[in-house]
Amino acid sequence: MHEKLQLTELLGNTLGWTDAERAEKHCLIWQNTRKRNSGGLRLTDEGFRVFTEDMDIKHYYMEFPKDLTLTNQTTIWLDRFIEGPYHIAKNGISVFKEKTAVQLILFSGDVQKFGLAKAMNKSNESK
DSSP: OOHHHHHHHHHHHHHTOOHHHHHHHHHHHBSOOOOOSSOOOBBOHHHHHIIIIISOOOOEEEEOOTTOOOOHHHHHHHHHHOOSOEEEOSSEEEESOHHHHHHHHHTTTOHHHHHHHHHHHHHHHTO
16 A cells, blocks of 8 residues: 555544545545655645644645746656655745755755655666
8 A cells, every 4th residue: 555545544544534534634634646656745734734734744834945947847846856745835845754854954945856866866866
């Protein structure tokens, strides 16, 4: 079972959702509902609300640099390289894994540089 389904099932069990509610909420929680074994854990606004308000899960928020332009390529990198759920807001990003938060802090919240570094590292590993 892929990670999104496992997380949705865990949320449903904890919050007492029926099977029908779980299927409906799955589509409302995740930005992209495609099945992948890893990555692709971007939350919708509703998903972020469920994680932070209903479940009270600790998250870390980093503001984007003022001059950052979030491109499609950056969004794809984030989808591929951020481990664990995350949420992109207008001026920043929230992550739920401490390791990812530290990495983003080291890049001063610049998700473009973060994604590029991860992509380059992965490219070098495959050589």
